[in-house]
Amino acid sequence: MSEEILKLGIPAGSLQKATIELFGKAGFHILDSERSYLPRIDDEQIRLIMLRAQEISRVVADGVLDAGITGYDWIMENGSDVVEVCELGYSKTSSNPTRWVLAVPDESKVTKPEDLQGGTIATELVSVTKKYFADKNINVKVEFSWGATEVKARLVDAIVELTETGASLRANNLRIIDTVITSTTRFIANKEAWQDKFKREKIENIAILLNAAIDARNRVGLKMNIKKSELESILKILPAEKSPTVSSLANSDYVAIEVIIEDKIERSLVPALKRAGASGIITYPLNKVIH
Amino acid sequence: MSEEILKLGIPAGSLQKATIELFGKAGFHILDSERSYLPRIDDEQIRLIMLRAQEISRVVADGVLDAGITGYDWIMENGSDVVEVCELGYSKTSSNPTRWVLAVPDESKVTKPEDLQGGTIATELVSVTKKYFADKNINVKVEFSWGATEVKARLVDAIVELTETGASLRANNLRIIDTVITSTTRFIANKEAWQDKFKREKIENIAILLNAAIDARNRVGLKMNIKKSELESILKILPAEKSPTVSSLANSDYVAIEVIIEDKIERSLVPALKRAGASGIITYPLNKVIH
Amino acid sequence: MSEEILKLGIPAGSLQKATIELFGKAGFHILDSERSYLPRIDDEQIRLIMLRAQEISRVVADGVLDAGITGYDWIMENGSDVVEVCELGYSKTSSNPTRWVLAVPDESKVTKPEDLQGGTIATELVSVTKKYFADKNINVKVEFSWGATEVKARLVDAIVELTETGASLRANNLRIIDTVITSTTRFIANKEAWQDKFKREKIENIAILLNAAIDARNRVGLKMNIKKSELESILKILPAEKSPTVSSLANSDYVAIEVIIEDKIERSLVPALKRAGASGIITYPLNKVIH
Amino acid sequence: MSEEILKLGIPAGSLQKATIELFGKAGFHILDSERSYLPRIDDEQIRLIMLRAQEISRVVADGVLDAGITGYDWIMENGSDVVEVCELGYSKTSSNPTRWVLAVPDESKVTKPEDLQGGTIATELVSVTKKYFADKNINVKVEFSWGATEVKARLVDAIVELTETGASLRANNLRIIDTVITSTTRFIANKEAWQDKFKREKIENIAILLNAAIDARNRVGLKMNIKKSELESILKILPAEKSPTVSSLANSDYVAIEVIIEDKIERSLVPALKRAGASGIITYPLNKVIH
Amino acid sequence: MSEEILKLGIPAGSLQKATIELFGKAGFHILDSERSYLPRIDDEQIRLIMLRAQEISRVVADGVLDAGITGYDWIMENGSDVVEVCELGYSKTSSNPTRWVLAVPDESKVTKPEDLQGGTIATELVSVTKKYFADKNINVKVEFSWGATEVKARLVDAIVELTETGASLRANNLRIIDTVITSTTRFIANKEAWQDKFKREKIENIAILLNAAIDARNRVGLKMNIKKSELESILKILPAEKSPTVSSLANSDYVAIEVIIEDKIERSLVPALKRAGASGIITYPLNKVIH
Amino acid sequence: MSEEILKLGIPAGSLQKATIELFGKAGFHILDSERSYLPRIDDEQIRLIMLRAQEISRVVADGVLDAGITGYDWIMENGSDVVEVCELGYSKTSSNPTRWVLAVPDESKVTKPEDLQGGTIATELVSVTKKYFADKNINVKVEFSWGATEVKARLVDAIVELTETGASLRANNLRIIDTVITSTTRFIANKEAWQDKFKREKIENIAILLNAAIDARNRVGLKMNIKKSELESILKILPAEKSPTVSSLANSDYVAIEVIIEDKIERSLVPALKRAGASGIITYPLNKVIH
DSSP: OOOOOEEEEESTTTTTTHHHHHHHTOOOOEOOOTTSOOOOSSSEEEEEEEEEEHHHHHHHTTSSSEEEEEEHHHHHHHHHOOEEEEEEOOSSSSSSSSEEEEEETTOOOOOOOOTTTOOOOESSHHHHHHHHHHTTOOOOOEEESSSOOOHHHHSSSSEEESSSSSHHHHHTTTEEEEEEEOOEEEEEEEGGGGHHHHHHHHHHHHHHHHHHHHHEEEEEEEEEEEEGGGGHHHHHHHHHHOHHHHHHHHTEEEEEEEEEEEEHHHHHHHHHHHHHTTTEEEEEEEEEEEE | OOOOOOEEEEEEEETTTHHHHHHHTTTTOOOOOOOOSEEESSSSTTEEEEEEHHHHHHHHTTSSOOOEEEEHHHHHHOOOEOOOEEOOOOSSSSSOOOOEEEETTOSSSSSGGGGGOOOEEEOOOHHHHHHHHHHOOOOOOOOOSSOOOOOTTTSEEEEEEEEESSSSHHHHHEEEEEEEEEEEEEEEOOHHHSHHHHHHHHHHHHHHHHHHHHHHTEEEEEEEEEEGGGGHHHHSSSOOTTOOOEEEEESSSEEEEEEEEEEEHHHEEEEEEEHHOOOOEEEESEEEEEO | OOOOEEEEEEEESSTTHHHHHHHHHHHHEEEETTTSSOOESOTTEEEEEEEEEHHHHHHHHHTTEEEEEEEEHHHHHHTOEEEEEEEEEESSSSSEEEEOOOOEETSSSSOOOOGTTOOOOSSOOOHHHHHHHHTTTOOEEEESSOOOOHHHHSSSEEEEEEEEHHHHHTTTTEEEEEEEEEEEEEEEEEETTSSSHHHHHHHHHHHHHHHHHHHHHHHEEEEEEEEEEHHHHOOOOOOOTTEEEEESSSTTHHHHHHHEHHHHHHHHHHHHHHTOOOOOEEEEESSSSEE | OOOOEEEEEEESSSSSSHHHHHHHHTTOEEEOTTSSSOOOEEEETTOOOOHHHHHHHHHHTSSSHHHHHHHHHHHHHOOOEEEEEEEOOOOOOSSSSSEEEEEEEOOOOSGGGGGGGGGEESSSHHHHHHHHHHHHHOOOEEEEOOOOOHHHHHHHSEEEEEESSSSSHHHEEEEEEEEEEOOOOOEETTGGGSSSSHHHHHHHHHHHHHHHHHHHEEEEEEEEEEEEGGGGHHHHHHTTTOOOOOEEETTTTEEEEEEEEEEEHHHHHHHHHHHHTTTEEEEEOSSSSEE | OOOOOOOEEESSSOOOOOOOHHHHTTTEEEEOTTTTOEEEOTTTTEHHHHHHHEHHHHHHTSSSSSEEEEEHHHHHHHTTOOOEEEEEESSSSSSSOOOEEEHHHHHHHHSGGGTTTEEEEEEEEHHHHHHHHHTTTOOOOEEOOSHHHHHHHHHSSEEEEEEESHHHHHHTTTEEEEEEEEEEEEEEEEEETTHHHHHHHHHHHHHHHHHHHHHTTEEEEEEEEGGGHHHHHHHHSSOTTTTOOOESSSTEEEEEEEEEHHHHHHHHHHHHHHTOOOOOEEEEEEEEEEE | OOOEEEEEEEEETTTHHHHHHHHHHHHEEEEETTTOOOESSSSEEHHHHHEEHHHHHHHHTTTTSSSSEEHHHHHHHHHHOOEEEEOOOOOOOSSSOOOEEEEEEOSSOOSSSGGGGTOOOEEEEEEHHHHHHHHHTOOEEEEESSSOOHHHTTSSEEEEEEEEEHHHHHTTTTEEEEEEEEEEEEEEEEEEHHHHHHHHHHHHHHHHHHHHHHHHHEEEEEEEEGGGGGGHHHHSOOTTTTOOOEEEEESSSEEEEEEEEEHHHHHHHHHHHHHHOOEHHHHEEEEEEEO
């Protein structure tokens, strides 16, 4: 029987730090990622390789790797035939999706894609951009450019560039005129690896743990004690979709309630619970949440 | 009906980092505070402005802002007529109050405020210092100085300077001879805003959450299992003012006890509980504690 | 009656940061450790002194300090007659023990200690190294060297050098041929101090808290709700040696289970529990775990 | 006879680094300026004190210091009666003068000082600003503000703020509508000190050396060999106001020419000289140039 | 008449810092290059644009820029039809040319290009690499790769990668098997711009000044006084190709000699001159040297 | 015939940066000194090894190295029998010698070495310290200590510690009571190597160049033009021991004078020359000065 190993590609570069932190929260500790493209991980069944996000889907499709983490944008650009295991709701700095946008200098007369007919577009995402214009029946020349930055935008007619918040484009006096593709991080697998019992279970376990860590980020545990007589009214304040754990206490007039909530809800919920008479309210951080 | 917005001033400078961390723990995420005086916050009902702590009470009193966070020292210096919502027990580096102290060079002959009769005092806190000396009927000239630092102290007769621990003054060979004012951080509101239903509730909610986060800092949750027969003796060891949550377990010989304690007490309590026979003792961190 | 004070030595240098963090997690906040060899600690019964790890056991044996934290290697090197209170499972970067290894340049012909007969060994750990070779009846000259680094290894026949993972030795093209001594961090006490009631209890309390913090590092709390009917099958999945806390819920068809597990186990346990039908699984971080 | 000492104030803060470098080039080495307000200098006749630029003219006027380096802006603000020894052509980052400008938010309707009638102006330079508006018979309230930054500009009607290039104002979306005062660095002396023979000569020597170092910054020495027959035509290319040193060579057909030129002229002069037949042209850096 | 402006492209990225320093030594001060792709330069006839070295020759060939600085490698890769004004002897860290080398993992069996027949090569320099293999009649697939780094080398058969000293390749356990192209920095011009009188003279002036600054880097001026009687023997020691400036002195027994020498020669020359009886030998740094 | 190579040891640690800069000024460029104990140098006849200053004299005496740079203190401590080629007037931060001083806590009653009779001394310089006390017939125990820092001083009776200015000792509240040994940097050679013709000449050449670079540090070249009629009076102002180079000019009423002076003299000389009527005075930096 062959040794059971999962070859897993993780992205170097802008997603690297966030990915390694996420694996840490999921319970996998990655060492030496600053120094080596083959970082160590404290799970003997996983072999890690760090590659540029741009290349991971190609290598997973080829079967050189069993699975990998990369962006939807580069899966599309490469046209890679892979299994998409799940979406992973994290990116470089936030949990927002990133966008590749069509942008022109503030001073340009271009206001819609059609105005670019016959023009030149610089981008790192050549295939996706070509398809975008072809779908609209707009004839343009798409030119590869390493980082189609602000200066590039002034030497061609428009650029297609990655952005999270648009702030960097605005700072460079560029104006967004359309979104070419919206991308989030994906966990992908090679099609053959997905048929292998060991690899599939390993991949699914990693997916469960990564998602559990992502879900725990914006949630907290909340506990409080309430009088049994107020139980019903308090339960109404709690988010409907949550089923709180109600446990009995030694003092039978009271019950303890525990519930997992999103931290955005916490802001209005905690003052409301206090006003409704709950006592000993605490919230505590979570490592993982599995729905 | 007008849009419901709370204009909130937070201090730039030495309190900035601590304030933004505190809001984070309270559940409000502030972005771009390093780059912009109008940092973003993930609550659409709040508009943040970052100002020097020295100026916030003036701007809240004028009604340009609805509420703000600043020090008691600068409320006094500016003589601002504002509502003090609550004290916030945090400062730059610790939970200790800061003091403005009257200090002289180690080699000075001055040992008490009265020795400064007829002298010159340099300080950033001119009005408070003038009042301090006037109350004691000591006649001095009070001169404004940007940071009345160690060298300044040698060009005048004394300085009134901010300190948390006194360490920086000692390092500059300055000797403290009196405390002029003790200051802690305050949450203040404009008087009219305080009468507005929406604004007052919003301000109170923020106050509850900030205080809950502050209280959680030095507290931990403690859980343990104990034999029912030992319950009484163990309860005596626990801090009297706390009412622990006692919950029943499947094994009816045992009960689970959970209690929130200060981390200073934890140091003596945990070994004592272990000696008293408690098992499975754990402590865990908290995000918020509401009394 | 004399004032009750424990004089405690903590290691400066490579263990310093990890030690101060560990005390923080144990509930003791150490200030100014970057600036002073007498850092402040928020416990009035402890007086801290920061010394090189090499010298602590000597000073504890002499009674200048009551207790201290140092490595087993330096206790052996100094031949210090002290009480070993407990082992502390932490080191500079990991929870692995460190090793002093006998190493030679990759290009050396030496492959075993015996090949060094008549040669010269450079090391900072002179006594231990002499004893190591004497025990093997190999005659060598052992020379003191401040950090027996890679270049030193090329000027003598072999070095005895500290390593955690061996990575730095490999990077310097050195080959390990044997382990001279394995060392972990130890909490030691002066023999007389150990007989003093106050000091011994204080030392034991610190030991309990430090170990509780160390144990909490790699553990998490796990909670879930399960149907009573599935209780037995789920309990079989949990690690045998753990006794989970099973508590009753308002809904009597379900019970809540809580258990402390190692984070390495969590990786396989969480997906298994999910598959076995547990719901509302969460894990949360711990500050202290006392067995 | 009293000991001969010159007490000299140099500016802390934004000019500090540039001032210490300039003294270094002038031949005075200043040590410990990062750590002490009384930095050491390798001239036993000088005692240095480092103070905020804002306060130096006040202290020199009072006679606490004999001389000092500060900005024209703060001499005016303080209304200090001092001897201005000379202008020193350097500032924080360039040799340009700095300006205090009247600025408003981009979106403000104010376009000229007169539009501010009845308004409020925030600035650190209160007296100068009051005089500026009084001279124009415009009635405004001038409010002190520590750093009248971008956010401040939005809470009052206009600010008066320091700028070198205007870049930081533009980045904050502020628009300059007038210059209130232009300032350069000045070397000033106390009036009595200026009458003291030793102090005056010492001050003048320092002034000569500082100016010689400033002048050397943007100049280079240029040497070349030319045929005697081409001497006249080459001399015409050289800047008229310079008198080059022409020295004879062993080979009597040639002469050597040496001249000090500004580095801006060098850019066009060097190619021109090459085309005109000069050979062995070199330029070399200078430490000091005394006209 | 049109305004006389030269549009000049300089490389962003690895050559950026060295280029800006070189312009500074040549007498052109470039500001804001860290913040803007259109850095300011203190010459009103030049407009600077900062672009990736990879793209400059394309843009110069298109006439968007008049001239630019880039590497020979990228001129070849782009197949750009431009005027090569001169070679500039500088690179990122040294004055050595850079090489694109064909490299394989240490453990690969490949030892010569021919062994790669039928294989896959990853590189950023696709066209040049294709031509290299075509010239040798070796059939390979050349794949574009952003930075064909060490990990990439293990997923294909070989990489073509840039190196100055080979150190980084060795560190990644890669073995060089051939040099594909050797490259140095070039100053290039657009063909039409080269025919424009103003532009050509401006380009030539810049070329003279850049080369003068490069030549001055490794040269020093040397002066000494020697007895006339020893003139002949000393002149023999000096490098033959240099014609020293011999000038007469007031004391007619002596002459002063001045000569520009390379600093590598200085190391043996200075001791030799001292032994030969020269006195008052000094060497001094140079800003520019024009042959 | 054997290859001609000089094996040269240079100090790692506190002297490392200053040594590498000095070699650079002497004309030898050392690369990779941050990364390798065998840094590269651009002279094929030299092989560099970087070692702790403490060990260099031992290794030179043994003949493992031909020559080395180290401190007089460690030559004495090791009792090494080597040739002292010359003193090198540089150290970590200044050109002052360093001192090993006997120091006690401020609060100690010890005021002279004799008061330490019977006490314990901690130091890194054990042999020299033992000899110092033996010479004075004072009986003490001398204990090795890695960096006998401030805290160490409080656990023994006195320390012998290295200092340049005494500032760090004062900051640690230590009081100097005597100087044990004064040390400067030395260039040393192995006795046999010194008899080898190639090695000795190479060592002497390096010594000439290092000393020429050291001498150039605090000197500048000064040039001026003066009227022949004022020549005599100006020559009297110049330092007597210097013989200026007087060269004739095309305008025979004037002569050019050039002289090398120390920069400390420059401060008074330049203003004096200006007052005496010299014109066109400039000073310029030097790379090397050979007397």
